[in-house]
Amino acid sequence: MSTATNTEKRPPLPGHHMVLGExxxxxxxxxxxxxxxxxxxxxxxxxxxxxxxxxxxxxxxTGDQYVADEVHPITGKEGWWSEIVGPGKIIDTDKYxxxxxxxxxxxxxxxxxxxxxxxxxxxxxxxxxxxTIADMVRxxxxxxxxxxxxxxxxxxxxxxxxxxxxxxxxxxxxxVYAAAPIATSFRHSAQNIAFxxxxxxxxxxxxxxxxxxxxxxxxxxxxxxxxxxxxxxxTYLSQPALHRKFGRKLQNRGAITYSFDQDFQVxxxxxxxxxxxxxxxxxxxxxxxxxxxxYFDLSLEYDGRLAxxxxxxxxxxxxxxxxxDWCFTxxxxxxxxxxxxxxxxxxxxxEIESDKGHDAFLLDEPDFHxxxxxxxxxxxxxxxxx
Amino acid sequence: MNETASNSAANLAHSDRIRVDLQxxxxxxxxxxxxxxxxxxxxxxxxxxxxxxxxxxxxxELSNEGVRNCVAQGLPVMQGDADRDLADYPDGAFDYxxxxxxxxxxxxxxxxxxxxxxxxxxAIVSFPNFGHWRARLDLMFKGRMPQNPNLPIxxxxxxxxxxxxxxxxxxxxxxMNLTIERSMVLNEAGSKLSLGSQTRFSNFLGNQALFMLSK
Numbered sequence: 001m002s003t004a005t006n007t008e009k010r011p012p013l014p015g016h017h018m019v020l021g022e023x024x025x026x027x028x029x030x031x032x033x034x035x036x037x038x039x040x041x042x043x044x045x046x047x048x049x050x051x052x053x054x055x056x057x058x059x060x061x062t063g064d065q066y067v068a069d070e071v072h073p074i075t076g077k078e079g080w081w082s083e084i085v086g087p088g089k090i091i092d093t094d095k096y097x098x099x100x101x102x103x104x105x106x107x108x109x110x111x112x113x114x115x116x117x118x119x120x121x122x123x124x125x126x127x128x129x130x131x132t133i134a135d136m137v138r139x140x141x142x143x144x145x146x147x148x149x150x151x152x153x154x155x156x157x158x159x160x161x162x163x164x165x166x167x168x169x170x171x172x173x174x175x176v177y178a179a180a181p182i183a184t185s186f187r188h189s190a191q192n193i194a195f196x197x198x199x200x201x202x203x204x205x206x207x208x209x210x211x212x213x214x215x216x217x218x219x220x221x222x223x224x225x226x227x228x229x230x231x232x233x234x235t236y237l238s239q240p241a242l243h244r245k246f247g248r249k250l251q252n253r254g255a256i257t258y259s260f261d262q263d264f265q266v267x268x269x270x271x272x273x274x275x276x277x278x279x280x281x282x283x284x285x286x287x288x289x290x291x292x293x294x295y296f297d298l299s300l301e302y303d304g305r306l307a308x309x310x311x312x313x314x315x316x317x318x319x320x321x322x323x324x325d326w327c328f329t330x331x332x333x334x335x336x337x338x339x340x341x342x343x344x345x346x347x348x349x350x351e352i353e354s355d356k357g358h359d360a361f362l363l364d365e366p367d368f369h370x371x372x373x374x375x376x377x378x379x380x381x382x383x384x385x386x
Numbered sequence: 387m388n389e390t391a392s393n394s395a396a397n398l399a400h401s402d403r404i405r406v407d408l409q410x411x412x413x414x415x416x417x418x419x420x421x422x423x424x425x426x427x428x429x430x431x432x433x434x435x436x437x438x439x440x441x442x443x444x445x446x447e448l449s450n451e452g453v454r455n456c457v458a459q460g461l462p463v464m465q466g467d468a469d470r471d472l473a474d475y476p477d478g479a480f481d482y483x484x485x486x487x488x489x490x491x492x493x494x495x496x497x498x499x500x501x502x503x504x505x506x507x508x509a510i511v512s513f514p515n516f517g518h519w520r521a522r523l524d525l526m527f528k529g530r531m532p533q534n535p536n537l538p539i540x541x542x543x544x545x546x547x548x549x550x551x552x553x554x555x556x557x558x559x560x561x562m563n564l565t566i567e568r569s570m571v572l573n574e575a576g577s578k579l580s581l582g583s584q585t586r587f588s589n590f591l592g593n594q595a596l597f598m599l600s601k
Binding site: 307316318319334337338339341342344346347348349350351352353367370371373374375377378379381 | 442444450453454456457458459460461462463464465466471474475476479
């Protein structure tokens with residue numbers, strides 16, 4: 001009860017909200033007919049007269065729709081891809097109409113487990129249906145329809161965002177002119193599923209998770225979610241990057257303390273990452289979205305023959321990987337690129353040398369930016385957007 | 387870096403002059419066709435063909451730097467090599483498969499050649515000619531492996547592992563039942579030599595050889 005009140009007190013998040021699936025519901029992979037539902041989204045720039053300049057940016061697991069806001073409504077920091085998206089930047093909002101929506105199952109305004117189930121008047125919790133990457137994309141198509149856009153100029157995203165990009169190209173190739181799947185794969189590897197499972201178990205082992213009903217109980221599984229984030233965060237960095245940043249340096253002390261206090265800087269850093277994450281993310285959303293990634297395998301319905309997923313696809317692709325990314329390796333990207341070749345698709349495939357691990361796609365990587373910029377400009381020329 | 391990329395693209399668009407030997411290859415290509423450039427380097431030929439002949443061009447390049455530079459110009463290029471990465475392309479995917487100055491660096495030139503003509507209706511192949519008189523003189527009088535401005539690297543460091551002469555190549559085409567649609571030899575600067583149809587003269591005087599093949 002108390003938290004339901006909390007939910008109502010929360011100031012509404014800035015940006016657009018659209019209620020979709022009122023007349024025709026969203027058919028989820030699980031078979032559930034879901035709707036009506038809400039997608040929270042941000043747009044930047046102006047849609048041109050023939051609606052040909054729209055770029056959909058897909059966010060990663062813990063990202064959100066505030067891709068290029070100057071001030072994020074919760075963290076107060078700038079948007080997660082402000083490096084790339086903005087006026088005069090690589091994804092130039094003076095030129096393109098950029099859309100980014102919070103995924104279904106998320107926790108920044110789109111329908112998800114922490115929102116109110118209209119049938120019960122209480123937060124969904126674990127009654128929220130299990131969603132997949134294809135469900136996220138299907139929901140996005142309904143938003144794009146509602147915005148009156150037939151063909152997106154580009155769909156771009158990293159990590160889980162890249163999974164959505166690939167799903168778009170497989171299911172709606174005629175609606176995507178250019179696609180940049182970055183630091184991603186056509187499937188989640190066993191190792192990635194394993195790390196996600198560790199994260200989920202950490203959340204569920206927290207007594208404050210309350211079997212998923214923490215919102216009703218007025219609690220928050222902060223410790224569990226923080227541990228999940230700490231584990232995941234390690235996988236986003238590379239061994240050399242972590243060592244360069246912290247080495248064995250001690251945290252505000254001259255010597256080890258023979259205790260379990262945070263002696264090392266790296267411990268303090270991870271604890272900080274965990275703590276700040278729980279302020280902006282919902283634990284159940286974390287379970288749902290990690291699950292969606294685990295279930296992702298674009299080749300499944302083709303008995304492993306990935307090329308068949310892209311047969312006849314006219315989209316231009318730019319597949320990008322980072323040399324030190326051990327979550328989504330270059331080898332995985334090359335499987336995607338080879339499948340695209342086998343389907344006679346137009347594909348560029350680039351590995352960027354970086355020691356920053358998976359997170360490199362979010363950081364200042366000049367070579368990556370040069371490649372992405374060239375790809376977008378080339379595609380814009382092809383689309384007659386100059 | 388946004389700026390750098392657009393500048394370099396603009397520069398390339400304005401200076402449509404390419405290396406002489408690449409120009410000879412470009413002249414063989416019909417406009418509006420599908421082209422795969424294997425070993426496309428920084429995209430000099432591919433970019434030229436895309437701009438001036440409006441081809442649907444793709445590239446394959448071994449060096450990461452080359453791939454990066456190509457994609458930064460908006461050219462669809464992927465990292466890969468001729469020995470390993472041609473197998474994925476479907477039969478007849480291209481009108482032309484170009485292998486410029488790369489055949490001698492492949493592990494299995496014969497297999498690569500047959501792959502070129504599986505994925506391309508025509509193959510355009512160029513290579514340094516070891517039958518050139520200066521190469522012969524190097525061996526005959528110096529007793530040393532040939533070196534010249536086009537082949538400056540010492541034998542123990544060169545990526546070139548399968549050298550042949552024009553005659554050797556013609557022989558291989560015969561063995562593989564490939565049709566030589568066009569052939570020419572070039573001087574050191576990459577310009578075409580007019581020598582008539584005598585293969586033996588070409589083999590003696592040509593520094594590089596350029597062939598267009600079909601099945």
